[in-house]
Amino acid sequence: MRTELEPLGRSYDVVVANPPYMGAKNMNKWLSGWVKDNYPDVKGDLFSCFMVRNSRMGSQHAQMGFMTPYVWMFIGTYEKLRRFVIEQNTITSLIQLEYSGFSGATVPICTFTLQRGKAEGYRGGYIRLSDFPGADQQAPRALEALADPSCGWFYRRDADTFRQIPGSPIAYWASDTHMNCFASLRPIRDYAYRCNGMTTGDNDRFLRLWHEVSLAKTSCGTGTSEEAVASACKWFPYNKGGDFRKWYGNEDWVINWANNGEDAKTYGHLVPRSQSYMFKPEITWSKISSGKPAFRLKDAGHMFDVAGLCLFPNQEDQRLLLLGVCNSSVSNSFFNFLSPTLNFEVGNVCSLPYPESCGGIESAICETVSNCVKIGRDDYDSLETSWVFKRNPLV
Structure with a gap:
C-alpha cells in the first residue's frame, strides 16, 4: 500500500485532472464526515475537494489543468473555493462550454488551467461558448477565438478584478463599466x-x-x-x-x-x-x-x-x-x-x-x-x- 500511495506525496510541475463529481447529499456518512473534517471550505462536492488537493500537489509555479462543472465559478456555495483559486493561484486560461457541449449529455462544464502561486497583474484568456449550442460548435468556435481574439467571445481579465464583485464570481465577460459600478456604488442590500x-x-x-x-x-x-x-x-x-x-x-x-x-x-x-x-x-x-x-x-x-x-x-x-x-x-x-x-x-x-x-x-x-x-x-x-x-x- 505504501508503494501505491507514494506518488500522492510528491510535488509535480504539471498536474492534469478530471476530478470525480459527487454532491454532498449523495455522499455516505463516512465520506461526508471525512470531507467536512479535511476540506471544510469546499465540502459541497468532491470535485471542489479534488481541485484543492490537486493544486497542493503542484510545486511552486506548477501548471495545472482541470475539467469540472462550472458551478464553482458563480454560486455562493463555492465562494471560498473561488477565493482560494484567485488568491493563491493564477488563472491562465478558461473555456466555458455551452450546456449541450458534449454529445448525448447536458452538463455545465468548463475546462481551465492554473499556475500554482500568484502572478500579480496577469490577464488570463477566457473563451465563452455559451451562445453556441451543440457539441459540434464547441471545438471550432474555441479554435476561432484563439485565432482571432477580436471575435467577440474571447476575453482577457486579471482575476483580481473579480474580487470587486460581491461573492467574487468568475465574471470574465463583465465590462470595465460593470466593475466600476461595483467599486463606486453601494449594493441594494x-x-x-x-x-x-x-x-x-x-x-x-x-x-x-x-x-x-x-x-x-x-x-x-x-x-x-x-x-x-x-x-x-x-x-x-x-x-x-x-x-x-x-x-x-x-x-x-x-x-x-x-x-x-x-x-x-x-x-x-x-x-x-x-x-x-x-x-x-x-x-x-x-x-x-x-x-x-x-x-x-x-x-x-x-x-x-x-x-x-x-x-x-x-x-x-x-x-x-x-x-x-x-x-x-x-x-x-x-x-x-x-x-x-x-x-x-x-x-x-x-x-x-x-x-x-x-x-x-x-x-x-x-x-x-x-x-x-x-x-x-x-x-x-x-x-x-x-x-x-x-x-x-x-x-
Missing part, C-alpha cells in the same frame, strides 16, 4: 431589507388557488397580523413566485392562516421566517426562472414563501424607484454574471449596485414605473384567473 419567506411543511394541506375557497372567508388588504386575526378570515393572499410577469401579477394562491396560522403551527412542520414583514407592501420575484428575473409590486396583505422572495425598501417612497432599477435592462446585464444559473437568490439581487441618485429624474422614473404597474395590473385583471375579473375586454 444597503437600501432595502431582503428576506426569504416561510415554509408551510405541507403546501397541499395549507395552500389553495383563490377560486377554490370562499371569497367571503378571504382577506384582501390586511396590513398587520393583528388585523388578520381581527378579520376572522381563514384565507390570505400568498406569494409563491409563479410565471414570468413584470410589474404586477401572479395573484393565484391563498394560505390558511386563520387565528394567526393556528393550524399550520399545530401541524408542527411550519418554518415561520420573516413573520414581522408579512402583510407589508413588497417587491417580489420568482426564485427560479428559465430566463430573466421579473420583479413585481405587491400591495399590502400578502404572505410569502421561499419561492416568492421579497425586498422591503428602507424608505416607503423608494418602492417604485427600486422596482424600476430591478426591472431595468442595466440590471439584467448584471444578473448575467451575478446569477447565470436558473436561480435568482436574495443574495444575488441584493448585490446589485444601486444608484443613490438618478440625476434629478427620480420623479419621472417613478411616474413611468407607476404606469408600467398600472398596465400590468390592467392586463392581469383582464384574465379570468384574476379574482377581480369582471368581463372580457373583447366582449
Whole structure:
C-alpha cells in the first residue's frame, strides 16, 4: 500500500485532472464526515475537494489543468473555493462550454488551467461558448477565438478584478463599466431589507388557488397580523413566485392562516421566517426562472414563501424607484454574471449596485414605473384567473 500511495506525496510541475463529481447529499456518512473534517471550505462536492488537493500537489509555479462543472465559478456555495483559486493561484486560461457541449449529455462544464502561486497583474484568456449550442460548435468556435481574439467571445481579465464583485464570481465577460459600478456604488442590500419567506411543511394541506375557497372567508388588504386575526378570515393572499410577469401579477394562491396560522403551527412542520414583514407592501420575484428575473409590486396583505422572495425598501417612497432599477435592462446585464444559473437568490439581487441618485429624474422614473404597474395590473385583471375579473375586454 505504501508503494501505491507514494506518488500522492510528491510535488509535480504539471498536474492534469478530471476530478470525480459527487454532491454532498449523495455522499455516505463516512465520506461526508471525512470531507467536512479535511476540506471544510469546499465540502459541497468532491470535485471542489479534488481541485484543492490537486493544486497542493503542484510545486511552486506548477501548471495545472482541470475539467469540472462550472458551478464553482458563480454560486455562493463555492465562494471560498473561488477565493482560494484567485488568491493563491493564477488563472491562465478558461473555456466555458455551452450546456449541450458534449454529445448525448447536458452538463455545465468548463475546462481551465492554473499556475500554482500568484502572478500579480496577469490577464488570463477566457473563451465563452455559451451562445453556441451543440457539441459540434464547441471545438471550432474555441479554435476561432484563439485565432482571432477580436471575435467577440474571447476575453482577457486579471482575476483580481473579480474580487470587486460581491461573492467574487468568475465574471470574465463583465465590462470595465460593470466593475466600476461595483467599486463606486453601494449594493441594494444597503437600501432595502431582503428576506426569504416561510415554509408551510405541507403546501397541499395549507395552500389553495383563490377560486377554490370562499371569497367571503378571504382577506384582501390586511396590513398587520393583528388585523388578520381581527378579520376572522381563514384565507390570505400568498406569494409563491409563479410565471414570468413584470410589474404586477401572479395573484393565484391563498394560505390558511386563520387565528394567526393556528393550524399550520399545530401541524408542527411550519418554518415561520420573516413573520414581522408579512402583510407589508413588497417587491417580489420568482426564485427560479428559465430566463430573466421579473420583479413585481405587491400591495399590502400578502404572505410569502421561499419561492416568492421579497425586498422591503428602507424608505416607503423608494418602492417604485427600486422596482424600476430591478426591472431595468442595466440590471439584467448584471444578473448575467451575478446569477447565470436558473436561480435568482436574495443574495444575488441584493448585490446589485444601486444608484443613490438618478440625476434629478427620480420623479419621472417613478411616474413611468407607476404606469408600467398600472398596465400590468390592467392586463392581469383582464384574465379570468384574476379574482377581480369582471368581463372580457373583447366582449
